[in-house]
Structures are given as C-alpha cells and as structure tokens.
Amino acid sequence: MRTFIGIDLGSTTTKALLIDENETVLGRGITNSRSNYDVAAAVSKQEAKIGARFTLFHQALGSRGGAARLLSTLERNFRLEQFLSELGRLEETCMSYLDHPRFQGGKQALKESLSAVFRRIESEASDIYAPGASRKSDFFRDIAGSRFMNLAESASREAGISFETLLNIYDKSILEVESRVSPDETVARQFRNGLSRAFRETNGTDIAEAEAREALAKVLAIELEETYVVGTGYGRVRLPFPKEHIRSEILCHGLGAHMMFPGTRTVLDIGGQDTKGIQVDGNGIVTSFQMNDRCAAGCGRYLGYIADEMKIGLHELGPIAMKATKSVRINSTCTVFAGAELRDRLALGETRPDILAGLHRAIMLRAMSILSRSGGVTNEFTFTGGVAKNEAAVKELRQLIRENYGEMTINISPDSIYTGALGGASFARRAVIS
Amino acid sequence: MSGREVVKSNSQLVQKEMISRNYDRITDGNHKVSSTFVPGNLNELLMCFDIANNLPEINAIQNAMRKKSGDMITEAERAGHSEDVCTYVKADIGMMAKGNIAPNGKPFPNPDILLLSYTGCFTFMKWFELLREQYKCPTVMLHVPYAADGTPTRNMRDYIVRQLKEDVIPALEKVSGVRFDIDRLREYLRKSAAAEDDMVWMLESTKHRPSPIDCYFGGVYYMGPIFTAFRGTDEAIEYYRLLRLEIQERIDKGLCAQTPEGDMPEERYRLVVEGPPNWTSFRDFWHMFYESGAVVVASSYTKVGGIYDYEGFRHDPDHPLETMADYCLGVYTNRSLPTRVDMLARNIREYDADGLLINSIKSCNSFSAGQLVMMREIERITGKPAAFIETDLVDPRYFSAANVKNRLESYFQMIDQKRRLGGSSAAGV
Numbered sequence: 001m002r003t004f005i006g007i008d009l010g011s012t013t014t015k016a017l018l019i020d021e022n023e024t025v026l027g028r029g030i031t032n033s034r035s036n037y038d039v040a041a042a043v044s045k046q047e048a049k050i051g052a053r054f055t056l057f058h059q060a061l062g063s064r065g066g067a068a069r070l071l072s073t074l075e076r077n078f079r080l081e082q083f084l085s086e087l088g089r090l091e092e093t094c095m096s097y098l099d100h101p102r103f104q105g106g107k108q109a110l111k112e113s114l115s116a117v118f119r120r121i122e123s124e125a126s127d128i129y130a131p132g133a134s135r136k137s138d139f140f141r142d143i144a145g146s147r148f149m150n151l152a153e154s155a156s157r158e159a160g161i162s163f164e165t166l167l168n169i170y171d172k173s174i175l176e177v178e179s180r181v182s183p184d185e186t187v188a189r190q191f192r193n194g195l196s197r198a199f200r201e202t203n204g205t206d207i208a209e210a211e212a213r214e215a216l217a218k219v220l221a222i223e224l225e226e227t228y229v230v231g232t233g234y235g236r237v238r239l240p241f242p243k244e245h246i247r248s249e250i251l252c253h254g255l256g257a258h259m260m261f262p263g264t265r266t267v268l269d270i271g272g273q274d275t276k277g278i279q280v281d282g283n284g285i286v287t288s289f290q291m292n293d294r295c296a297a298g299c300g301r302y303l304g305y306i307a308d309e310m311k312i313g314l315h316e317l318g319p320i321a322m323k324a325t326k327s328v329r330i331n332s333t334c335t336v337f338a339g340a341e342l343r344d345r346l347a348l349g350e351t352r353p354d355i356l357a358g359l360h361r362a363i364m365l366r367a368m369s370i371l372s373r374s375g376g377v378t379n380e381f382t383f384t385g386g387v388a389k390n391e392a393a394v395k396e397l398r399q400l401i402r403e404n405y406g407e408m409t410i411n412i413s414p415d416s417i418y419t420g421a422l423g424g425a426s427f428a429r430r431a432v433i434s
Numbered sequence: 435m436s437g438r439e440v441v442k443s444n445s446q447l448v449q450k451e452m453i454s455r456n457y458d459r460i461t462d463g464n465h466k467v468s469s470t471f472v473p474g475n476l477n478e479l480l481m482c483f484d485i486a487n488n489l490p491e492i493n494a495i496q497n498a499m500r501k502k503s504g505d506m507i508t509e510a511e512r513a514g515h516s517e518d519v520c521t522y523v524k525a526d527i528g529m530m531a532k533g534n535i536a537p538n539g540k541p542f543p544n545p546d547i548l549l550l551s552y553t554g555c556f557t558f559m560k561w562f563e564l565l566r567e568q569y570k571c572p573t574v575m576l577h578v579p580y581a582a583d584g585t586p587t588r589n590m591r592d593y594i595v596r597q598l599k600e601d602v603i604p605a606l607e608k609v610s611g612v613r614f615d616i617d618r619l620r621e622y623l624r625k626s627a628a629a630e631d632d633m634v635w636m637l638e639s640t641k642h643r644p645s646p647i648d649c650y651f652g653g654v655y656y657m658g659p660i661f662t663a664f665r666g667t668d669e670a671i672e673y674y675r676l677l678r679l680e681i682q683e684r685i686d687k688g689l690c691a692q693t694p695e696g697d698m699p700e701e702r703y704r705l706v707v708e709g710p711p712n713w714t715s716f717r718d719f720w721h722m723f724y725e726s727g728a729v730v731v732a733s734s735y736t737k738v739g740g741i742y743d744y745e746g747f748r749h750d751p752d753h754p755l756e757t758m759a760d761y762c763l764g765v766y767t768n769r770s771l772p773t774r775v776d777m778l779a780r781n782i783r784e785y786d787a788d789g790l791l792i793n794s795i796k797s798c799n800s801f802s803a804g805q806l807v808m809m810r811e812i813e814r815i816t817g818k819p820a821a822f823i824e825t826d827l828v829d830p831r832y833f834s835a836a837n838v839k840n841r842l843e844s845y846f847q848m849i850d851q852k853r854r855l856g857g858s859s860a861a862g863v
Contacts, residue, residue: 234836248844251851274840285851288813289844293796293824293837373806373822 002227004432005048006424007041008249009033009235012272012300012386014040016048017421018224019429023259027051028418032139034178037235042181049224050078050187056222060215066205070212073131073202078194079138080129084122085190086140086177091118093173106161113159113166117151136313141174188220230428232420234273245428250278250289252423257382258284259422261411265378268367268397269419270387272300275367277374284423290374298366300386305338306359310352317356321392324357331362357392364396368404377401380409384419388412440694445677449658452673454538456663460486461540466610469545469565472739474553474578474762478622478666478749479602483610487663488545490561494525496537498713498828506532507829520557521797521829527564547609548573549602554580554767555800574605578762584773586763594759619754622666626749632674633660634742639681640731641785644701646684648691650730651720654711661739665749691729693720702727703846706781708734708774708808709793709801712825715833719825722839726846730791732781734774737766744777767800775808779815788849789818791842796826819852821845 001020008015014037016029029047033040054075061067094114098107121144127133128143135143148170156163182190195216199209231239232252239246257267258280267278275298276291292299307314328350330341345355371377381401387393394412401408413419442450460467465486470476472491480487497503506528507521513531515524529535534542550562552575559575566573576597579590603614636656640649647656656677664670690698694717707730712719723730741747741764750757766774778790790812794802806822813820823841826832 234840237839248840248847250840250844251847283855285855286844286848287819289841289848290822291837291841293834375810 001222001225002432003052003224004227004425004428005045005229006252006421006426006428007044007229007231007233007239008252008418008420008424009037009040009231009233009239010271010273010386010420011234012304013417014044014233014235015418015421016041016044017418017425018045018048018052019422019425021429021433023426023429025422025425026055027053028415028421030138030417032141033235034141036179037238039179039181040235041231041239045226045229046181046187052224053187053191053219053222056219057216060219061207061212064206066202066207070198070202070205070207073198074191074194076129076131077197077201078190080125080197081190081193082182083125083129083140083143085182085186087118087121087125087144089180090144090173090177091115093176094118094169097169097172103165106165109159109161110165110169113152113155113161114169117148117155117166120151121147136315141178145170145174191216191220228428228432230424230431232424234271244431247424247427249274249420250276250291251286252420252427253384254278254280254286254289254423255284255426256419256421256423257384257411259426260413260415260419261380261382263380263409264382264411266371266374266376266381267419268371268381268383269385270300270363270367270383270393271385272304275299275370277367277371279375279378288375290370292366292370298363302338302363303359303387303390306342306356309339309342315389318360318390318392320353321356321360322353322395324351324353326354326357327361328354328358330355330358357396360390360392361396361400363387364393364400367397368400372404377405377408380411382411382413382419384413384416386417388416441692441696442694443680443692445673445680446655448673448676449655452659452664452669453662456486457536457538457540460488461536461538461542463543466546467543468547468549468606468609469562470549471551471553471555471558472661473555473767474551474740474765475661475665476549476551476576476602476758476762477663478619478626479598479606479758480549481622481666482614482618483606483612485546485606485610488542489662490526490565491522492662493529493537493542494522494828495713497525497529498830499716500537501714501830503528503714503828504830518797520561520799521827521832523557523561523564525828526561530568544569545571547571547605549606550575551578551762552576553578553762553765554769557800572605572609574602576602576762578765578768580770581763581768581773582770584770586760590763591756591759594762595755598755598758616754620751623749623751623754623757625668625671626660626666627751629660629665629670629674630742630748632671632678633657635678636674636681637732637736637743639685640729642685643704643786644688644690644698645704645729645731646681646689646691648693648698648720648723648730649736650707650711650733651716651723652692653730653733653736657736657739693724695721695724698724698727698729700727701729703849704729704731704785704787705789705791706730706732706778706785706787707791707793708778708805710735710738710795710798710827711793712795712833713828714826714830715835718835719833719838722835722842726842728842728846731785731787734766734778737777740765741769741777744780771804771808775811775815778808779812782812782816782818787818788853789845790816790820791845792820792822794822794824796824796832797829798827819845819848821848 003018005018014031014033018027019025027048028051029044031040031043058071152166153163156166230245230247232247232249236246253269257264269276274291279288281287307317467486467488468480469488503525507524509528509531510524536542548562659670659673690701740761792805792809794805809820823838
C-alpha cells in the first residue's frame with residue numbers, strides 16, 4: 001500500500017508518522033536523536049511502520065471481544081521481544097570488543113562478568129515489560145543503560161575488575177547497537193514471537209490463535225511503500241533525501257496542529273531547542289511566526305538541565321512542581337545560569353516544588369512574549385512539542401493565557417509530540433495526491 | 435564558505451581600488467583627517483578643506499568582513515564596555531586598543547577633528563564622546579532635528595544651515611587652515627548630483643524581472659561610493675556610470691541577480707528587507723538567499739546614508755548649505771516610524787515584492803526599536819507576508835546560522851503557500 005511519511009528531526013528526539021492515502025494516521029515512531037540524524041530517521045521510520053502494522057492488525061481483528069486486550073498484550077510482548085533482540089545484539093557487540101589486545105590479560109574475567117550482567121538483565125526483562133509495569137523511558141538505551149550501570153557495578157566488585165572498563169565497553173557497544181536499524185524480517189519475527197507470548201498470557205478471547213496468526217501473517221506481508229517522505233525539524237538538512245522533500249518545521253507544526261484541531265489559529269510549540277509562536281489561517285497555512293533567537297533559554301533543554309542539576313528524571317519535574325504551595329519568582333531562564341539560579345533559591349530556603357513551579361512559570365512567561373510577538377493568541381490555541389507533556393508547564397500556560405487573553409479553548413493532544421511529523425506526512429501526501 | 439571563488443565585476447574591482455586609495459590617503463600623513471559617520475555625512479564640505487574622510491562604521495565593517503571584529507569586541511568588553519553596547523562602537527574601541535591598524539596595514543593617524551552629523555542615532559554621540567576623550571581633538575557636532583512628523587520643516591533646515599555657518603565651517607577652517615570657498619562646494623555638489631542620478635537608476639533597476647542585481651547584499655557595495663568619501667568626486671561619477679552600463683547589460687541579457695557565486699540561476703522570491711545586514715557572516719547569509727532563489731529588490735539599509743528615491747532628493751549646487759541640510763534631515767534613522775512604514779510598503783508595491791523581511795540587529799536600537807510594530811503595519815497595508823530574523827552587525831557571537839536559515843526557509847515556504855493558494859483553500863505543498 002502507498003504510505004506517506006513525515007519525519008521530524010528534533011534536537012532531542014526524532015519522530016516519524018505514517019499516513020495512508022486518506023490521511024488516516026497508521027503509525028507513529030519515536031527515538032532519541034543521538035546526534036546521528038540518518039540513523040534516527042531510519043529508526044523512527046521503522047518504528048512508525050511497526051505502529052502501522054499494529055493498526056492494520058487491529059483493523060483485521062475488528063472489534064470482537066478481547067481484540068483490544070489481545071492487541072495491548074501483543075504490543076507489550078512485542079516490545080519485550082524487541083528488547084531481548086537488542087539486548088542480544090548488545091551482548092554480542094560487547095563480547096566482540098574483548099578481542100581487542102588491551103583486554104588480553106583480563107578477557108576471561110570480563111567475559112564472565114559481562115555474561116552474568118546480561119543474564120540478569122535478561123531475567124528481569126519480563127518484569128520490565130510486565131502488565132502495569134512503569135518504565136521511565138521506552139528507549140532501549142535508557143532501559144538497558146540504567147540496568148547495566150546498576151548490575152555492572154556489583155558484578156565488577158565481585159570479580160575484582162574495573163567498573164570503568166565494563167562501562168567503557170558498554171558505551172562503545174551501545175553506540176554501535178543503536179546505529180543499526182532492525183530489518184523487516186527481524187521485526188516480523190518479533191511480531192510472531194510476541195503473538196505467541198500474548199496467547200500464553202491471554203485467556204478468554206474470542207479469537208483463535210491460528211486465526212490471529214493468519215491475520216498477522218497477512219498484515220506482515222503488506223508492503224508499506226514509502227511513496228513520499230518529508231523531513232522537518234532541527235536536523236532536517238541532514239536527511240538523506242532531496243531538498244524538495246524538506247519542509248520547515250514551522251510550517252509542519254502549523255499544518256499538523258490544524259489537522260489535529262481544525263479550529264486552531266495560534267500554535268505554541270516548545271521543543272528541546274526552540275520555542276515557536278505560530279499563527280495559522282483556517283486552512284492551516286502559516287500567516288506569521290516568531291521563535292527564540294540563538295539562545296535556547298526557556299526551551300525544553302532548560303528543563304533538562306534543571307532535571308540533571310536536581311538528579312531527577314525530566315518527566316519528574318512536572319509532578320514535583322504540581323506539589324508547590326507557591327511559585328518562587330525566577331529571574332533568568334538562561335540555561336547557563338539554570339544551576340546557579342536553582343542553588344541560589346535552595347540556599348534561600350525555598351522548597352524544591354516551589355522553585356520548580358517558579359521555573360515553569362518563567363518558561364511560560366518567555367513563551368508568552370514570543371507568542372505576543374508572533375501576533376498574540378487567537379482562539380483556538382494549540383500547544384505542541386515535548387514540553388506540552390509537562391503538566392506543570394501546561395498549568396502555568398493556561399493561567400497566563402487566561403490572564404492575558406481571556407477564556408479560550410486550549411488544545412493539547414496526547415500525541416502533540418508528533419505534530420510536526422503529522423504536518424510533514426500531510427505535505428508528503430499532498431506532494432503526490434493533489 | 436571561504437573556499438568558494440568570488441565572482442567580481444569591473445565596477446567592484448574599481449570600487450576596491452577607490453577604497454584602498456582612500457585608506458592610503460587617510461594614513462599617508464600628508465592630510466588632515468576627520469572622523470565622521472556615514473548617515474548624513476558632509477563629504478563635499480570636508481573636501482572643500484582637503485580633509486580626508488575616515489568613517490568608523492566602515493572600518494568596523496571592513497574588520498568584520500575580514501573576521502577581525504570578534505577579537506576587537508572582546509578587547510572592548512575587557513575594557514569595560516557592556517555586551518549590549520552597539521558592536522560598531524566596540525569594534526572601533528577594540529581596534530584602537532589593538533594598535534589602530536587600518537585595513538591597508540598602516541596605523542590610523544589620530545583624527546584632527548571629529549565631525550558628528552547627529553542624524554537619529556543617539557549612540558553616535560556617545561561614541562564620539564569616547565573618541566574625544568581618547569584623542570583630545572576638536573569635536574564639532576551638527577545637530578539634525580528628528581523629523582518626528584514625517585516631513586522636515588523649514589525651521590529645521592534653517593537651524594542646520596545656521597550651525598553649518600556658525601560652527602561647522604569655522605571649525606573646519608581652523609583645523610585645516612583652508613578658507614571656505616562656496617563655489618568649490620557648489621562644484622562638488624554638482625558632481626554629487628551627477629553620480630546620484632545614475633545611483634538612483636541602479637536602485638530602480640530592480641523593478642525589472644528578473645532583477646539584475648541584489649539591492650541588499652549587492653546593494654551595500656553599490657552604495658559604497660555615494661555614502662562614503664567619494665560623493666562629490668569624479669571617481670564616483672565614473673563608478674556609477676560603469677555600474678549602470680554593467681546593469682544595463684545584465685538587463686539586456688535577461689540575467690538574474692549578480693552574486694559572489696555568479697549569476698543567480700533563478701529568481702523565485704523578490705523581497706524588501708529592513709535593517710542592516712550581518713557583516714561577520716555576510717557571505718553565508720547571502721548564500722542562504724542565493725540557494726533559495728531569493729533576491730532583495732529594495733532595502734532600507736541602502737538608504738542609510740541618505741534617501742534619494744522617496745521624495746526625489748538630489749544635491750542642489752544652487753543652494754549648497756540648504757541642500758546639505760536637506761540631505762541630513764532625510765536620513766533613514768532620522769525618519770519617523772510611519773514614514774519608514776510608508777517607504778517600505780511603497781517599495782513592496784512598486785518593486786512587485788513578495789513580502790518584507792526584517793533583519794533585526796541585536797545591538798542597534800536606532801534601527802531595531804519599533805520594527806515589529808512596523809512589520810505588522812506593513813503586512814496589514816500590503817497584504818504580503820512578513821518575517822523577522824535576528825542577527826548582529828559585527829559581533830560574530832550573535833549569528834546563529836541554523837536559526838536564521840530555519841526562519842528564512844519557513845518564510846520562503848510561507849510565500850510559496852500564499853502565492854499558490856492565497857490562503858483560500860487547503861494548505862499546499
């Protein structure tokens with residue numbers, strides 16, 4: 001089947017979205033940008049295709065009893081299969097490094113330690129992907145990395161070898177593993193194995209395993225032809241395809257927001273590196289825009305620095321800020337001063353939730369300035385980008401919009417991170433089907 | 435970008451020689467030297483006293499294009515000048531601190547006089563205060579009233595003429611030891627007007643499709659002689675005659691704008707640009723336009739020294755002091771925001787442009803203040819899309835290529851969408 005793909009290469013993550021000829025979204029994929037946009041584009045595209053196969057499989061199963069449950073169980077088990085494949089590749093790569101002359105003396109001890117670590121991770125894998133288990137990140141690098149750190153430390157201690165050496169081997173290997181894109185056959189195998197696991201887990205579905213297998217085989221046989229691919233985002237010039245396939249992220253975000261919420265007139269997008277205020281007309285055409293200059297103050301990256309400074313995960317910032325009883329006034333959203341600003345307030349005895357609430361407000365004040373420079377806020381207002389997932393940021397934004405522009409419809413899609421990719425996919429479709 | 439070979443025309447080579455001759459004149463030790471600013475400069479008057487004309491902004495630009503301004507700015511900041519101060523000033527102060535070497539490799543002499551035509555840029559005053567402190571030389575200021583209501587008045591003109599008679603001319607006589615001869619001034623002004631006719635023809639040549647030249651990046655070269663030490667000279671007349679012939683030839687051949695990369699292959703976008711260019715990444719900046727097929731058909735920066743194509747101003751040898759007063763009053767930074775809006779909106783219409791692009795300069799308040807308001811107003815009047823980018827004059831730290839390119843590409847694609855569908859149906863490709 002003909003498909004149209006938009007790829008949004010952000011500074012932090014790369015997103016791909018795949019639509020069919022009728023502009024129906026079939027699949028979405030996301031990966032970390034890892035300073036290698038070629039790989040990030042290929043991985044996210046493969047992920048979007050995986051998403052599309054899930055959608056097609058869902059369509060094939062219809063709405064029969066247990067279909068939804070089977071699908072979600074399959075998805076979890078597919079991810080487990082995917083994780084195990086990657087883990088296998090990671091182990092292989094780590095082991096291959098041991099042939100290097102510098103490991104000559106301690107090769108055996110290192111091999112045993114690594115092997116023990118990988119066996120442990122392998123045994124924990126089912127729990128990581130157990131029903132209801134929460135994961136801080138869905139990226140292999142993050143999940144495998146944090147487990148490896150924990151286990152390698154004790155393994156190295158026990159074996160009397162250097163933790164640094166194990167870490168060094170891991171760092172080199174993860175880069176290599178990350179740079180490989182799973183071929184379609186591997187993905188198909190993961191699907192099939194995932195389905196077997198799902199049936200072992202699921203009871204009481206109306207769908208027979210043989211029937212599901214047959215349906216899955218048909219779905220996996222469908223060729224997802226990349227009829228037209230459009231690239232957008234920060235790393236778009238690095239995309240391995242011609243210039244006509246590249247669209248500005250501002251236009252893609254404008255069109256994507258319009259497609260998600262056709263009433264949209266103003267879009268705010270806060271990504272890792274950029275904050276953009278965009279005005280669109282009734283057809284999703286950008287009429288005006290403003291963005292931050294070279295300084296990334298108040299963008300997603302700023303929150304990243306704050307999280308690092310506090311030694312917590314990025315996704316934890318919002319929930320902590322929501323516990324605030326007041327908002328501390330923060331003067332600078334300069335990323336360079338982020339740490340100093342934070343320590344300054346802590347030294348004055350302010351609590352972490354109150355400081356974080358203030359930081360979120362400061363970011364949104366800066367966004368409001370960019371919005372007003374782009375032409376203000378007109379109903380409806382759509383907020384997109386990674387920061388739209390942060391509840392504290394959204395809370396401050398809602399309040400500031402109300403204070404400055406009155407009551408307004410504020411749209412935030414759970415898939416807001418894919419807005420640019422959606423616009424890109426739509427541009428791709430329009431390049432072929434007018 | 436330095437690896438690319440630069441394509442230069444005859445007129446450019448001639449201009450290069452002119453500039454280098456002027457630097458030799460300034461640094462040869464045989465001439466009295468004045469420092470003065472580009473907007474509303476009194477070159478013809480300085481010529482009456484055989485005084486060489488040294489323009490600090492031009493030095494800053496020369497240093498920026500030679501990638502030297504960054505170190506000079508750092509030097510000035512080390513001496514206590516803030517990050518937010520005009521970077522022309524800091525490049526100049528830093529150049530002095532680093533030995534005050536002219537682009538020809540010889541040391542600049544201390545100026546014999548600082549001649550300040552104050553034409554709307556408040557920083558100029560402070561800049562010359564710093565220089566006066568440094569050089570302890572005579573300083574004379576010509577105060578040009580701000581044309582706040584759009585049109586300069588008779589009183590304003592008289593006020594300037596009186597200052598010329600009572601302050602400026604006596605000061606120049608004193609420094610140079612040369613007696614003022616009004617007929618000599620008339621002769622120079624006659625030559626100015628002759629060059630100005632060809633220069634305005636050049637400005638208006640971009641009404642052709644495709645435009646034979648770029649009137650922003652290319653324009654700053656073409657404006658060079660008329661805005662600096664050559665207005666009133668035979669050299670300037672010859673330069674603009676030559677330039678006119680070159681442009682005419684380009685029109686006859688149907689060529690697109692001339693660029694350092696050669697002729698632009700295709701003209702896809704016609705823009706009007708407000709604001710000075712960035713000098714530290716000048717070629718990279720121009721290249722972003724070149725690769726998208728964007729040509730600038732009119733720009734406010736090519737009016738920064740004086741405005742010739744709005745009310746038809748030409749220097750008038752029959753009213754020598756009055757005409758110099760009018761020239762100073764008409765300077766772009768001395769014009770009110772509504773006048774600037776009218777000027778740019780007219781440019782968009784008359785040059786059949788696709789829209790307005792503002793290059794807002796971080797450290798230049800005299801240009802940047804009010805630009806967003808102007809942009810909205812011009813969008814409203816013309817119905818054409820506008821966009822806003824931010825760079826700096828000569829501070830390399832403030833040029834973010836990825837950011838500028840992102841905004842430019844978005845703008846060009848916005849024009850595409852608007853052009854194809856007029857915003858009336860579904861967004862196009």
